[in-house]
Amino acid sequence: xxxxxxxxxxxxxxxxxxxxxxxxxxxxxxxxxxxxxxxxxxxxxxxxxxxxxxxxxxxxxxxxxxxxxxxxxxxxxxxxxxxxxxxxxxxxxxxxxxxxxxxxxxxxxxxxxxxxxxxxxxxxxxxxxxxxxxxxxxxxxxxxxxxxxxxxxxxxxxxxxxxxxxxxxxxxxxxxxxxxxxxxxxxxxxxxxxxxxxxxxxxxxxxxxxxxxxxxxxxxxxxxxxxxxxxxxxxxxxxxxxxxxxxxxxxxxxxxxxxxxxxxxxxxxxxxxxxxxxxxxxxxxxxxxxxxxxxxxxxxxxxxxxxxxxxxxxxxxxxxxxxxxxxxxxxxxxxxxxxxxxxxxxxxxxxxxxxxxxxxxxxxxxxxxxxxxxxxxxxxxxxxxxxxxxxxxxxxxxxxxxxxxxxxxxxxxxxxxxxxxxxxxxxxxxxxxxxxxxxxxxxxxxxxxxxxxxxxxxxxxxxxxxxxxxxxxxxxxxxxxxxxxxxxxxxxxxxxxxxxxxxxxxxxxxxxxxxxxxxxxxxxxxxxxxxxxxxxxxxxxxxxxxxxxxxxxxxxxxxxxxxxxxxxxxxxxxxxxxxxxxxxxxxxxxxxxxxxxxxxxxxxxxxxxxxxxxxxxxxxxxxxxxxxxxxxxxxxxxxxxxxxxxxxxxxxxxxxxxxxxxxxxxxxxxxxxxxxxxxxxxxxxxxxxxxxxxxxxxxxxxxxxxxxxxxxxxxxxxxxxxxxxxxxxxxxxxxxxxxxxx
DNA sequence: ATAGGGTTAG
Numbered sequence: 001x002x003x004x005x006x007x008x009x010x011x012x013x014x015x016x017x018x019x020x021x022x023x024x025x026x027x028x029x030x031x032x033x034x035x036x037x038x039x040x041x042x043x044x045x046x047x048x049x050x051x052x053x054x055x056x057x058x059x060x061x062x063x064x065x066x067x068x069x070x071x072x073x074x075x076x077x078x079x080x081x082x083x084x085x086x087x088x089x090x091x092x093x094x095x096x097x098x099x100x101x102x103x104x105x106x107x108x109x110x111x112x113x114x115x116x117x118x119x120x121x122x123x124x125x126x127x128x129x130x131x132x133x134x135x136x137x138x139x140x141x142x143x144x145x146x147x148x149x150x151x152x153x154x155x156x157x158x159x160x161x162x163x164x165x166x167x168x169x170x171x172x173x174x175x176x177x178x179x180x181x182x183x184x185x186x187x188x189x190x191x192x193x194x195x196x197x198x199x200x201x202x203x204x205x206x207x208x209x210x211x212x213x214x215x216x217x218x219x220x221x222x223x224x225x226x227x228x229x230x231x232x233x234x235x236x237x238x239x240x241x242x243x244x245x246x247x248x249x250x251x252x253x254x255x256x257x258x259x260x261x262x263x264x265x266x267x268x269x270x271x272x273x274x275x276x277x278x279x280x281x282x283x284x285x286x287x288x289x290x291x292x293x294x295x296x297x298x299x300x301x302x303x304x305x306x307x308x309x310x311x312x313x314x315x316x317x318x319x320x321x322x323x324x325x326x327x328x329x330x331x332x333x334x335x336x337x338x339x340x341x342x343x344x345x346x347x348x349x350x351x352x353x354x355x356x357x358x359x360x361x362x363x364x365x366x367x368x369x370x371x372x373x374x375x376x377x378x379x380x381x382x383x384x385x386x387x388x389x390x391x392x393x394x395x396x397x398x399x400x401x402x403x404x405x406x407x408x409x410x411x412x413x414x415x416x417x418x419x420x421x422x423x424x425x426x427x428x429x430x431x432x433x434x435x436x437x438x439x440x441x442x443x444x445x446x447x448x449x450x451x452x453x454x455x456x457x458x459x460x461x462x463x464x465x466x467x468x469x470x471x472x473x474x475x476x477x478x479x480x481x482x483x484x485x486x487x488x489x490x491x492x493x494x495x496x497x498x499x500x501x502x503x504x505x506x507x508x509x510x511x512x513x514x515x516x517x518x519x520x521x522x523x524x525x526x527x528x529x530x531x532x533x534x535x536x537x538x539x540x541x542x543x544x545x546x547x548x549x550x551x552x553x554x555x556x557x558x559x560x561x562x563x564x565x566x567x568x569x570x571x572x573x574x575x576x577x578x579x580x581x582x583x584x585x586x587x588x589x590x591x592x593x594x595x596x597x598x599x600x601x602x603x604x605x606x607x608x609x610x611x612x613x614x615x616x617x618x619x620x621x622x623x624x625x626x627x628x629x630x631x632x633x634x635x636x637x638x639x640x641x642x643x644x645x646x647x648x649x650x651x652x653x654x655x656x657x658x659x660x661x662x663x664x665x666x667x668x669x670x671x672x673x674x675x676x677x678x679x680x681x682x683x684x685x686x687x688x689x690x691x692x693x694x695x696x697x698x699x700x701x702x703x704x705x706x707x708x709x710x711x712x713x714x715x716x717x718x719x720x721x722x723x724x725x726x727x728x729x730x731x732x733x734x735x736x737x738x739x740x741x742x
Numbered sequence: 743a744t745a746g747g748g749t750t751a752g
Contacts, residue, residue, distance in 0.1 A: 069743070104743040111744095135744040170745040205746040236747045272748040307749045339750045374751040409752035437752055 072105040076112035084109040104133045111140030135167045147179045170206040177210035201229045212241030236270045248281045268302040275308035279315045307337045314344025339371040351379040377410035381417035389414040416445035419694035419721035440472045447480035449728045450738035455480045478512035487520040518548025539565045573604045611675035611697040615686045622678040646711035654704040692719040
């Protein structure tokens with residue numbers, strides 16, 4: 001994200017009345033003649049309503065010019081606006097404000113304290129403007145989010161024929177880099193070349209930074225080679241440039257070059273980026289070696305380095321090391337460190353720990369920001385817990401982050417994943433300034449719930465509004481097509497993605513296409529498709545074909561595909577389970593037994609099915625046939641009643657896939673106690689009428705439960721949302737959003 | 743009296 005900006009022509013003097021930035025209060029832009037006018041000193045007593053009498057100690061012994069300047073410079077570095085204002089009043093009282101060094105120090109003090117209005121007013125009071133005072137003023141706008149304004153002020157200086165110096169260029173290169181003003185940046189570059197300013201390291205470094213922010217790394221490399229002077233900052237800029245482009249090996253190569261050939265030592269800044277690189281490359285051993293070096297050099301106690309290390313370990317799945325690093329930072333930990341730790345917990349599926357850390361963070365008085373909310377909402381989605389999500393949502397509103405686009409996407413995703421599509425839609429509709437991720441998140445939500453038409457509709461809206469779809473957009477659309485069995489539409493979209501949008505398909509796109517073909521019954525075509533792939537087929541690509549083989553009862557191909565998957569993933573329990581389900585459906589009990597024996601031999605375990613539901617802020621878990629829940633007898637009573645009633649409506653229990661008949665228990669009895677049925681039934685008993693029932697399951701919903709839910713939703717007139725490890729099923733008045741289940 | 747580099751997310 002960068003500021004909106006009008007394009008400027010920096011060399012022309014006539015074009016100084018450019019469009020104001022949107023977030024900028026109007027301030028009269030003086031013309032050249034204004035600068036020449038006699039004293040118009042900005043009176044702090046009038047403007048700041050300061051009373052000299054309230055500062056008796058200062059009045060008693062009036063400071064001289066030098067001590068005012070040094071006091072102001074002290075205020076600049078500490079950001080102490082109140083003391084700064086007192087010295088402004090003193091400078092006025094003593095008349096030193098007429099001195100240009102004092103006045104410039106004042107401008108700088110206001111700039112550093114973030115008060116651009118007073119900086120500008122003080123600046124306007126200067127009688128004898130020079131490039132230093134211009135630089136002071138210009139340098140303040142970027143840090144206040146008004147980079148475009150800095151370029152406007154620069155043009156005022158140009159108009160006043162007050163020429164730029166080295167300081168001006170380093171400020172402006174930084175400005176152009178942050179707002180991605182490529183044309184202006186190049187113009188300034190040319191101007192700086194003419195003035196031979198490049199022996200100045202700061203100028204060179206800011207120029208490197210600018211081009212690296214433009215993503216023009218070729219340019220950066222050439223410039224870097226030819227810089228007359230380099231220091232550790234120059235190296236860090238180049239390394240960071242490659243890192244941001246995700247060219248981690250190049251970043252590392254430069255780092256090694258710096259260490260071995262340059263004679264310049266890397267410092268905390270350099271180490272921070274290098275930790276981020278080893279995190280990005282998943283180079284666990286390298287990262288740990290680096291950590292040891294950082295400790296040796298005393299750099300691991302730097303907050304930035306420490307935080308980068310936290311993030312790195314969490315990326316390696318070493319959450320314990322991340323925790324340790326966080327503890328070592330102690331009171332040095334910044335909001336970013338807290339965020340990195342929370343993100344680490346979420347990444348490593350420790351959502352409860354993430355929530356606990358959030359509470360500790362609040363208790364410690366650390367301010368939560370968009371990163372915090374975004375991460376913690378992801379934890380709510382992963383749990384998934386709608387009540388926690390709603391609690392975080394109210395925090396987001398209180399902290400005024402609800403119109404933040406990233407937090408918005410996380411909120412949307414949270415509601416969708418917690419089973420409330422209506423709330424997800426509400427979030428989407430509230431955000432008017434949509435970006436591609438927000439669109440993708442909503443499209444993906446529709447796709448997961450099986451609302452293909454809505455997904456396609458949004459896709460068309462998105463394109464009409466001029467947002468370029470990304471590979472994630474198509475992924476969502478493919479999976480929607482495949483669940484709805486729309487083979488041709490899916491294939492057309494696949495072609496369109498490549499031809500019209502220039503997106504190169506990756507593993508997951510291929511996997512979706514295999515799923516699409518397979519579900520449509522084109523098993524051989526799916527196999528041919530895999531054969532013709534430009535990449536080596538992975539188990540993720542084979543897996544959807546195995547599922548299709550089961551549905552279309554193609555044993556031979558299923559066994560072939562199963563072998564392919566087991567070659568790379570020998571512990572994949574779903575392969576054995578799918579095969580034994582297939583054999584069971586065909587009554588091939590001998591083969592079922594063989595699969596079971598194989599699983600035992602290889603030590604592969606089937607995860608027990610578990611469903612859960614949130615009622616009154618409490619999570620209720622149910623396992624198949626589990627009797628531990630206190631309300632179990634009521635639940636079974638209700639369940640039998642429901643089965644009786646739904647049978648009258650046409651429900652026929654489907655016992656085809658029951659693998660082992662328990663002793664003394666009928667097959668029908670066995671499917672009656674499936675965990676999802678128990679959880680839904682408990683929801684019906686506990687939640688007020690009309691409220692949707694939201695149940696989650698760790699495995700796929702079985703065909704019988706799916707069919708039963710349709711009848712139950714009609715009978716009880718309830719919306720039932722059932723999320724399994726695969727997708728969402730939204731049962732409404734006897735229908736399911738996913739179309740026909742298989 | 744004025745300038746240059748670092749970590750976290752959807």
